[in-house]
Amino acid sequence: MKNIYKKVACVLALGLTLASCEDYLNDVPKGAKSPETLADYEAFLRDEYNTRLDILGANHVLNDQFVTAASLTSNRLYNANYMWDENADRIALKVSDESYYYTAYSGISAFNLIIENALSTTKATEQEQRVVWAQAKIMRAMNFFYVTNFYADTYAASTAATKLSVPLITSANINAPSKQVTIQEMYDFILNDIKEALPYLPKVSQTALHPNLGAGYAFYSRVYLQMSNYTEALKYADLALAENNKLFDWVAFYEANKAIIDVPNSYTTAVSPMGYNNVENYMFRHGSSRSLGREPSIPVERAARFETGDLRLKSRWKIRTVGADTYYYSILSGMYNFGGLTTVEVYLIKAECLARDNKISEALAILNAIRKTRILPASYQDIATTDKTTALNAIFKTKNNEFVQALIPYADARRLNAEGVYKVSFNKVVNGTTYTLKSDSHLWTSPFPQGATQNPGNGTLTQNVAK
Structure with a gap:
C-alpha cells in the first residue's frame, strides 16, 4: 500500500502545485502553495481525474464493452475476463493492470485529506466547512463501495463478518496503517460515513461533481439494496426521489x-x-x-x-x-455519468423493493413509466404481470440496459448470484465455440494487483480469489 500513497501524494501535490511528494504538507518549497483555505481542499472534489471510478475489468466480465480480436490476442488479462477463461491465472496476469485499484485509493486519499482538515480550514464559516467535509465523506464511501464490490465477495449476511474485503484507510498520510477489514466492517464503515454526512449535505450542490442531499439518500439506497435490506433501500429511495424525481426523455431526444x-x-x-x-443526475x-x-x-x-x-x-x-x-x-460525443448517481437508478431500486414485497402493480407502474421514456412508441407495450419473478426479471433487464458500462449491473449480478434465486449467467458462441460465465464463477471477483499484495505498505493484504 505504500506505493499507492506515493502515487497519491504526487497526484495531490500536482493538484496543489507542490514540488514534494514525500512530505507535501510540512515541507512546502519556495513559491509553492500549501492547502490552508477551505477552497484549497474543496478543489480536490472538483478534480475529475482523481474522482473517476474505473471499472474496465467489470465491463469486460459482463461483456458490456467490446474488445477487439487484436486486443484479446495481445492482452491475456483482457482475454481471461472477456472470454470467461476459468483456467487463466489472473493474479499472475495482474502486474501492470492496476488502474482501477490505484485510481480508487488515490481518490480515497484525497477525500481523507479533506475529512482530516476541512473543519479547521481558514476563510470559511463552520457551515461551509461542514458541507465540504460531508461531501468528502460521501465520495470516500462511494470509492470504498466500488473497490469492495470489485475485489471482494459481495455482501451476504451469513458470511460478511468472516470474509475479508479491502484495505480500510482513513488517513492521507503516506505512512498510515491499513487494515484489510471484513466485508461487514467495511459496510458498517460506509453506512456510518453516509449517516454522518447526511445532516450537512446541501439540497443544491456547488456543481454536478459535488454530492447533494439527494445523492446522499440515493447512495444510502444503493448500499442497502446491495445488502438485500429492501426496507431501508425503499425508505431512502423515497427520500431521494423527494429531492429529484425527473426522468430524461429519450423518445424526445431521438425525435x-x-x-x-x-x-x-x-x-x-x-x-x-x-x-x-442531465436532469436525472444527483451527482456526476x-x-x-x-x-x-x-x-x-x-x-x-x-x-x-x-x-x-x-x-x-x-x-x-x-x-x-x-x-x-x-x-x-x-455515435454520440460527450460526457457520461458512469460513476455517479441518478434518479432512474433510484426508481429501479424502488421498483425492485416493491416487487419483492409482492406489490407487483406498484413496481410495474414505476418500471413502465421509465420504459415509456426509453422505448420507441411504435414498439412500446406495458409490461403486465402478476408474477413476481416475471416482474423482477423485467426490472433487472431494464436496469442492466440503463447502466451498461457502469458498475451497477456487475454489483447487481453478484448480489443476485449470492442470493441464489435470480442467478445471472451468460453464454456466447465465438467461431463455433460456446463460452459460459457461470453464476458461481470465481471470475465475478477480481484479484488484487501484484503491486498491492507484494508491497502493502503499513499493513497486510490477502487475495480474495484463488486466480
Whole structure:
C-alpha cells in the first residue's frame, strides 16, 4: 500500500502545485502553495481525474464493452475476463493492470485529506466547512463501495463478518496503517460515513461533481439494496426521489435528432445528453474514461439484450464492421455519468423493493413509466404481470440496459448470484465455440494487483480469489 500513497501524494501535490511528494504538507518549497483555505481542499472534489471510478475489468466480465480480436490476442488479462477463461491465472496476469485499484485509493486519499482538515480550514464559516467535509465523506464511501464490490465477495449476511474485503484507510498520510477489514466492517464503515454526512449535505450542490442531499439518500439506497435490506433501500429511495424525481426523455431526444441518427453508415451524430446537466443526475462522476468523446463500443451479443425499439441503444450505438471485428460503435460525443448517481437508478431500486414485497402493480407502474421514456412508441407495450419473478426479471433487464458500462449491473449480478434465486449467467458462441460465465464463477471477483499484495505498505493484504 505504500506505493499507492506515493502515487497519491504526487497526484495531490500536482493538484496543489507542490514540488514534494514525500512530505507535501510540512515541507512546502519556495513559491509553492500549501492547502490552508477551505477552497484549497474543496478543489480536490472538483478534480475529475482523481474522482473517476474505473471499472474496465467489470465491463469486460459482463461483456458490456467490446474488445477487439487484436486486443484479446495481445492482452491475456483482457482475454481471461472477456472470454470467461476459468483456467487463466489472473493474479499472475495482474502486474501492470492496476488502474482501477490505484485510481480508487488515490481518490480515497484525497477525500481523507479533506475529512482530516476541512473543519479547521481558514476563510470559511463552520457551515461551509461542514458541507465540504460531508461531501468528502460521501465520495470516500462511494470509492470504498466500488473497490469492495470489485475485489471482494459481495455482501451476504451469513458470511460478511468472516470474509475479508479491502484495505480500510482513513488517513492521507503516506505512512498510515491499513487494515484489510471484513466485508461487514467495511459496510458498517460506509453506512456510518453516509449517516454522518447526511445532516450537512446541501439540497443544491456547488456543481454536478459535488454530492447533494439527494445523492446522499440515493447512495444510502444503493448500499442497502446491495445488502438485500429492501426496507431501508425503499425508505431512502423515497427520500431521494423527494429531492429529484425527473426522468430524461429519450423518445424526445431521438425525435429531435433522428435525421442524423438514422443516416446509414454514418457514425457522427448529436452531442450526448448524458453529461453534467442531465436532469436525472444527483451527482456526476466519470467511469473508466473522463475524456470528451465517444462511449466504448459494445458487442453484438450485448446489443441484442436491449428491448426492440430501445432508444438508449438506437441513439447511442450503431453496428459497424472494421476488419475482422463487428460491433456496435458509439455515435454520440460527450460526457457520461458512469460513476455517479441518478434518479432512474433510484426508481429501479424502488421498483425492485416493491416487487419483492409482492406489490407487483406498484413496481410495474414505476418500471413502465421509465420504459415509456426509453422505448420507441411504435414498439412500446406495458409490461403486465402478476408474477413476481416475471416482474423482477423485467426490472433487472431494464436496469442492466440503463447502466451498461457502469458498475451497477456487475454489483447487481453478484448480489443476485449470492442470493441464489435470480442467478445471472451468460453464454456466447465465438467461431463455433460456446463460452459460459457461470453464476458461481470465481471470475465475478477480481484479484488484487501484484503491486498491492507484494508491497502493502503499513499493513497486510490477502487475495480474495484463488486466480
